[in-house]
Amino acid sequence: MRREEIEASSTVKSADRTLDLFELLARWGREMSHAEIAEALDIPKSSLTKLIRNLTDRGYLRFVPETKGYRLGDAILKLAQQSNQLRSLIACAEPVLGDITQQTAESCALNQLKGEQVEVVATVVSQQRLQSHMRLGDLAPLYAVSGGKAILAFLPDVMRAEYMRSVSFERFTKNTIGTKKALLNELESVRANGFAHSLEEFTPGIVGLGVPILSSTGFPLGSLNLAIPAVRYSPEIGERSIAILKASAVRIQRQYLAE
Structure with a gap:
């Protein structure tokens, strides 16, 4: 052997x-x-x-x-609690995801942090013929997608600083963020405005819009995002979609914290 x-x-x-x-x-x-x-x-x-x-x-x-x-020991209990919390967050989010897609006619997802990536943990697919598929378990770099940026921007400073020290950038499209300075500038904008976007930065032809779902202490429990084909996207659609996402995140947050 x-x-x-x-x-x-x-x-x-x-x-x-x-x-x-x-x-x-x-x-x-x-x-x-x-x-x-x-x-x-x-x-x-x-x-x-x-x-x-x-x-x-x-x-x-x-x-x-x-x-x-x-x-x-307590570490085992914490793992079990985290698993229960994830199931609870998904349960709170699933009906809301359906409403988001009904209001926007676009595919949407609930995402959570997984290491230095973001993972799709629940999703509803658009019924339009031209659509973006976000599958359960899909992973993407935090810096490249709207749902990832929405989480990264609201992480505690120490966690975000650790991520910035270790991150390396892969060019998925010509629009993918490629420097730490550019990423930090964008994250500052995300914190100021409460939403993130990905303008064909991970998948060519797809515009992503994302918002965080925050705990009572401001920690990002996850994020909601829409994936919109670029041919259907416009500033007006973006503005309306962001408003829907923000209201939906608040709805999930209130229900989750009330449980």
């Missing part, structure tokens, strides 16, 4: 052990000692010690001194 295959096999084995440990503690319902875990999962104690130390350091396990045992 080659070295690469051995390393891959070891990685998969470690991942399996981690998942087995999480499932064991979730089923058991109380703290378990190092010895109990090792026996239940048939893991060598030396290997288990390294695994537990790493998971405890990262908050996925918690050591309870009174029982000298381990239980699932």
